[in-house]
Amino acid sequence: MSGSYAVLAVLLVALATVLVGALGLRVSRTTSDFYVASRTVRPGLNGAAISGEYLSAASFLGIAGLVLAHGTEMLWYPVGYTAGYLVLLLFVAAPLRRSGAYTLPDFAEARLESARVRRVAAAFTLGIGWLYLLPQLQGAGLTLRAATGAPGWVGGVLVALVVTANVTVGGMRSITLVQAFQYWLKLTALLVPLLFLLLAWHADGAPAAHQGRPVLVRDxxxxxxxxxxxxxxxxxxxxxxxxxxxxxxxxxxxxxxxxxxxxxxxxxxxxxAHTPVPTPVDGSAGSPWGRPLTATDEPHPLYAAYGLILATFLGAMGLPHVVVRFYTSPDGRAARRTTLVVLALLGVFYLLPPIYGALARIYAPDLVLTGQTDTAVLLLPERLIGGTGGALLGALLAGGAFAAFLSTSSGLAVSLAGVLDQDVLPRSGVRGFRLATVLALAAPTACLLAAPDLPVADTVGLAFAVAASSLSPLLVLGIWWRRLTPPGAIAGAVTGGGAALVAALGTMAGWCRGGWAQALLAWPAVWSVPLGFLVMVLVSLATADRIPPGTAATMARLHLPEPPRRRPGPPHSRSADAGAGRPDRRAGVSR
Structure with a gap:
């Protein structure tokens, strides 16, 4: 791939992101604008924005790499990510919107009337968000280095600067426009090169991908x-x-x-030519969950596959950048419609990466040997088409990959800034939100600069496992079980989330090297999610006298349809959330 074309594409994507985000500045005035876009985002725009932030580089680049390494049997992998939205649709989206909350800790305090529960939820939200944000920044650096040869820290710093500019200028208003734009940019960046790649594949005689191990089609x-x-x-x-x-x-x-x-x-x-590619014993090509019925080099691969599915299926509802977008819907009905739009857009997007993976098995199987399967999407235009045309198409794909990092990082930044502003900083408001945005991105950026080669690839799975074991039980039981108590919520979240965190960190530290012990620590969701739910239920039953006095009214607000919205009326006024909000814990925060 031509480095100059890729640099130009990345800079154009960054510039377009800033310009689109600047549109939000014209309408962002109140704290409600910055937190939740004054709850006026319609399902079509909101669905595109959620899809834009959720489809990170793991989807843009990683799915094709997995198909390259393992074949079409890896098509089950995106199911856990996408199916998580079915849980959101059925159990969470509408009640969460009706709660009138700005952040997940805000919901936790409103539901359980406890500042301690709020602090626990805030701590988990920040931890999960930073665990998810760090690999986004590092991945941006690795992608830019692969495309242009730039130092590894450059891409991460560029993402942090662009995201900081957008979020501080317009808050959720800007990010909504940016993420919707970036979804369509990523879809276009995959679709246009794919059309040319398929034409080149057909002109080459349409060779079929080898079943089983990748095989070289040429010397x-x-x-x-x-x-x-x-x-x-x-x-x-x-x-x-x-x-x-x-x-x-x-x-x-x-x-x-x-x-x-x-x-x-x-x-x-x-x-x-026609040589089967040797496969690495360690690395992504040897991941046990990728071959749950055939892997023999890792312990209990079927258990590992279930652990991954459960973490992604339930962890989606606990990811701060996913949950916060449902607060921007006008009402619960719009939140449900938004989820349906998301499912449709994700389904369309996930049709494309597997085709790239199949083409890579024909024209780039050597990437399995070098462990660089995630670069297959970026390298295919050069290998199939070559010349200026291949370089331009590769640059378009590099721009799309960079948009994936920007969109996911933007959602994480705005959700973390809301929590820092309300729960950590001494003063809240627009100025506090802007300062919180800088702090939200400063921590992972500093970590990236201090340790650019830190192995953080597994932290995304860790974030899903911790979210599924802590915030997921809090949301599900908080919305659907009126007997949940503050001690139960705290005990369940700390036990489930803490167990998942310790287990995953122990795996990274190499506490266990084989057998069931390694499998249980490496994939904790299978036991840590039930543990979180069980402890939350048992402790709540044991502390039945601690049920909040306003539980009946809160549950009615969560589940009863909203009254018709008043018209006309300023979108940021209390009337927009009649019956579904509560005064903020700090004076001066516009509701």
């Missing part, structure tokens, strides 16, 4: 940048220049026998 030269252990299922004839299994070769031809082999850093392999 290929692969360079190994870092030492890697690979497995071969059959003898492979190759020419090596470097170190293989501790022996040094200088452009020597030999046969690599079946088994596990170690390739040294800097080794170059000349592989002939």
């Amino acid at each position: 290929s030269v692969v360079r190994i940048d870092q030492q890697v252990r690979v497995r071969t299922a059959e003898p492979i004839r190759l020419t090596a220049d470097g170190t293989v299994d501790g022996r040094t070769y200088q452009h020597a031809a030999f046969t690599l026998p079946p088994g596990v082999h170690t390739l040294g850093a800097g080794t170059q392999l000349d592989l002939p």
Whole structure:
């Protein structure tokens, strides 16, 4: 890919993002505008905005990489992400909007009438948000480095600066417009190159992707940048220049026998056409959940698959940048319609990455060997089309990938800023919100600059697991079970979320190296989610005398249809939320 074209595409996406976000400045005046766009975002726009922020680079680049590494059996992977919105649609969207809350801690305090529950919810919201935000910044740096050769920290800092500018200028108003724009940009960035790639594939005789392991369709030269252990299922004839299994070769031809082999850093392999690509023993190609019925190199892969599905299915409702968007709907009915729009838009988007993955299995199977499967989408135009046309299409894809980082980071920033403004900073309001935005992005950016090579790829899964085990029980039981008490909510959230956090951190630290112990720690959602619900229920039953006195009225507000909205009336007035709001805990915050 031409680095100059990619740089231009990234800069144009950043500029367009700032310009679209500036439109929100013209109508953002009150605190309600900055927090929830004065609750006036219609389902079509809100659905596009939610889809824009939810479809991060894990969807834009990662799905194709998984199909490249594992084949079409990986098409189940996006189901957990998308199906989570069914839970939101059925159980959460409308009641959450009727609560009149600005943030998830705001909802927790309104429902349980407890400042302690609010603080616990705020702590989990910030922790989950930062866990999700850090890999977005690091991924932006890695993508920009792959496309242009820039230092790894540049992309992350650029994302942080653009997002900070948009959120501080217009708050939720700006971010809504930006994320809706970026959804259609990402869809276009995938669709347009794909049309040309399919034409080039057809002109090449429409070769079919090999079933099972990826197989090279032509002679290929692969360079190994870092030492890697690979497995071969059959003898492979190759020419090596470097170190293989501790022996040094200088452009020597030999046969690599079946088994596990170690390739040294800097080794170059000349592989002939029709050669099955050796697969790494470690890394994404060896993830047990990717092959739940066939993986043999990791413990209990089927359990791992269930752990991932449960974390993504229930964790979606606990992600702060997802939940906050439902507060922007005019009413509960609009919140439900928004969720339906999201399901449709996500379904359309997820039709495209698997096709990129299938093409990559034909034209870029060597990426499995180098562990760079996530770059398949960016490299396909160069390999199939080449020349200026391939460079331009690759630049369009790089711009789309960068938009994915921007949109997800924007949603996280605005949700974290709301929590910091209301629960951490001494003064609230528009100025406090802007300062909170800077702080929300400063923490992960500083971490990125201090440790640019920190392995944070697993923190997205960790964020889902913690959210599913802490905030998900709080939302579901808070909305549907009137006997929930503040002690029960705190005990369940801390026990479930804390257990998931400790387990995942223990896995990263290498506490267990095999067997059920490793599987249970690496994929904690299977047991930490039931634990969170169970503790929340049992402690609430044991403290039945602590049920908040206003529970009946709160539950009625959550589940009864809203009265017709008054017209005319300023969108940020209390009348817009009649019967569905409450005075903010701080004076001076416009409701």
